[in-house]
Structures are given as structure tokens and as C-alpha cells.
Amino acid sequence: MRFVQFADAHGDPEAAVVHNGARYPLGVPMRQLIDDGLNSALCRGEHAIAESAPLASDVGGGALIPFQPSSFRDFMTFYEHTCGTSGTGVVSAEWYEQPVFYFSNTSTCVPGDGSMVAYPPGSEQLDFEAEVAAVITGRGTDLTVAEAARHVFGYTILNDWSARDTQLREMRVGLGPAKGKDFATTIGPCIVTADEYGSRRTSDGRLDADVRAYVNGHLLGADNLVNMSWRFEELIAHASRGSAVDSGDIIGSGTAGNGGCLLELRSNHPDPPPYLSPGDEVRIEVDGLGSITNVVGYPTKAPKVGRARPPLRPRHAVDTALFGVPAGHTYSEGRM
Numbered sequence: 001m002r003f004v005q006f007a008d009a010h011g012d013p014e015a016a017v018v019h020n021g022a023r024y025p026l027g028v029p030m031r032q033l034i035d036d037g038l039n040s041a042l043c044r045g046e047h048a049i050a051e052s053a054p055l056a057s058d059v060g061g062g063a064l065i066p067f068q069p070s071s072f073r074d075f076m077t078f079y080e081h082t083c084g085t086s087g088t089g090v091v092s093a094e095w096y097e098q099p100v101f102y103f104s105n106t107s108t109c110v111p112g113d114g115s116m117v118a119y120p121p122g123s124e125q126l127d128f129e130a131e132v133a134a135v136i137t138g139r140g141t142d143l144t145v146a147e148a149a150r151h152v153f154g155y156t157i158l159n160d161w162s163a164r165d166t167q168l169r170e171m172r173v174g175l176g177p178a179k180g181k182d183f184a185t186t187i188g189p190c191i192v193t194a195d196e197y198g199s200r201r202t203s204d205g206r207l208d209a210d211v212r213a214y215v216n217g218h219l220l221g222a223d224n225l226v227n228m229s230w231r232f233e234e235l236i237a238h239a240s241r242g243s244a245v246d247s248g249d250i251i252g253s254g255t256a257g258n259g260g261c262l263l264e265l266r267s268n269h270p271d272p273p274p275y276l277s278p279g280d281e282v283r284i285e286v287d288g289l290g291s292i293t294n295v296v297g298y299p300t301k302a303p304k305v306g307r308a309r310p311p312l313r314p315r316h317a318v319d320t321a322l323f324g325v326p327a328g329h330t331y332s333e334g335r336m
Contacts, residue, residue, distance in 0.1 A: 112292020
């Protein structure tokens with residue numbers, strides 16, 4: 001089944017099941033649908049299609065994100081993308097040993113209905129990342145791969161927007177990515193349930209679905225989920241190791257290869273495309289999941305925090321030049 005979320009007459013989010021192009025309201029928000037589990041959602045959907053009238057085409061016209069995720073782990077599973085963005089053209093030995101992820105912000109999720117994504121403060125290198133996310137139902141810890149598969153509610157398209165210049169600066173410190181990623185994430189336009197999307201599985205359990213990325217209508221990247229080096233249930237099992245995955249979490253596939261982002265194309269292309277500019281339209285399409293589209297907005301401004309201060313009581317020599325203070329300068333220790 002395919003579920004979407006719309007704003008009801010009171011402006012509150014409500015889930016609907018899509019059948020033959022029509023939307024049938026379910027009377028609960030998408031998050032409750034996810035929390036109650038896949039079997040319950042399928043029963044609700046079947047009942048709504050059989051017993052309810054579809055929504056009028058002009059009702060709930062304002063697109064919403066499918067739901068507000070609880071947490072967002074984004075992995076790096078596509079070999080070609082990993083090679084193409086490594087800076088060396090090769091993958092580190094550690095990449096082969098286990099899937100690796102980072103946490104991103106769930107408070108900045110935006111719908112893919114043509115809504116605007118503004119440039120984050122201080123960046124001049126805005127990029128897209130074409131991905132798919134698994135939506136988690138139920139809490140689990142130290143899951144086996146088979147157990148993890150039972151925690152997949154469904155799948156949705158994901159665009160992990162990236163400020164590459166900001167990302168590079170912070171990762172040089174040995175931490176991150178953080179501010180290079182947390183300003184916007186697009187998910188949508190729907191959630192396709194695990195039972196329906198599972199029909200795309202190959203003999204080794206991977207999903208067979210083309211992923212395409214367009215900028216201003218021009219195809220820049222094309223890959224397939226079969227090129228993920230780990231299956232989603234393996235990512236979920238790893239995420240739960242010594243920790244927990246929980247209902248409403250999303251697990252990102254990582255960026256598709258062969259042009260799934262501009263950084264890869266700029267690293268390996270004789271005529272590299274520019275980073276995104278205000279007014280550019282980015283569309284991500286995935287077979288069986290639909291498409292999400294956003295327009296790039298103008299740069300935003302935010303107050304600066306400022307440079308690091310030198311230690312007040314240093315245990316080692318302080319590089320005063322890098323701290324921007326005169327050599328021999330001392331601080332008087334005041335107390336608040």
C-alpha cells in the first residue's frame with residue numbers, strides 16, 4: 001500500500017491510503033499508523049478503501065512530509081559514490097568491514113512538493129543527495145538481520161541536502177558532518193509499505209529500483225538500489241547494535257552512485273557541473289516511490305559565533321598566531 005499525509009479541515013496532519021489515484025482518509029496521523037505497526041496499517045487501509053469516500057481533489061492540497069521522523073541515521077552504502085567522493089578514488093579498508101552512518105537533524109525535514117530550500121548561512125556550495133530511506137516501526141535492540149526486516153514499515157525518497165564547503169571545514173577537525181547537513185532534508189512524497197516494495201527484491205535480497213536525479217530538468221545521475229553493498233535490514237541491525245532503533249526512525253541508504261550528487265560529478269567529470277544556484281529545481285525520482293522536487297532559495301544570514309579563544313590555563317604551548325592574539329599576551333582571570 002501507499003500512504004500519504006495531508007492537512008485535515010483543522011490543519012492537523014492525517015494519513016490517507018492511495019488507491020487508484022484517490023486518497024482515502026484514515027482518521028489518524030501517519031505517526032500513529034507507523035507506531036501501530038504494518039499489519040494494523042494494512043487493515044486500516046483496506047477498511048478505508050472499502051468503507052470510506054475518497055477525498056475531494058481540492059481537500060488537503062497542501063503537501064506535507066509523510067511524517068516527522070524521530071531520528072535519522074544516514075549510511076554510506078554505494079561503492080561508486082564512496083569511491084567518487086573519497087578524494088583518492090579508492091575506498092578505505094574500514095568501509096568494507098561494516099556499514100557506517102552519521103546522525104542528522106529531523107527538525108528541518110521539508111516536503112518535496114516544489115517547496116523552497118534556502119542556502120544555509122555561510123555556504124556557497126549547495127548540493128543534493130539522491131537516496132531512499134526505510135521507515136522503522138517498533139522498538140528493537142541488538143537485532144538480527146531477520147528481526148530487523150520485521151521492523152521495516154516501508155520506504156520513502158530522501159534528499160540529504162549538503163553544504164559542501166561547510167562540511168569540508170568541519171570534517172577537517174575530525175568530527176562531523178554536522179552543520180554541513182542539518183539545515184534541510186526532504187522526504188516523501190509517500191511511504192510505500194514493506195510488503196509492496198518487497199516484491200522488488202533480487203535473489204540476494206536487495207531492492208531493484210532505479211534512482212534518478214535531475215537539475216532543471218536535466219538528468220545528472222542514475223543508479224539502482226541493487227548497488228547498495230548492504231541491504232536495509234542489515235543497516236537496521238547494525239544501527240541497533242548496542243543501541244536501539246525505534247518507531248518513527250528513518251534509515252538512509254546513503255547517496256546513490258553515478259551522479260547521485262554534484263560532489264561526485266565534480267570529482268570525476270571532465271566538465272564538472274556547478275553547485276546549485278538560487279532558482280535551480282532539483283527532482284529525485286525512484287521507481288515505485290514517485291518523485292520529490294524542491295527549488296533552491298537564496299542564502300540566509302545568521303549571527304556568527306566567532307573564533308576559538310586560547311586556553312585560560314594552558315597545559316602546553318599555545319599557538320598565539322592561530323588564535324589571533326599577540327605573542328606574550330596574557331589573560332587576567334576574572335570570575336563571574
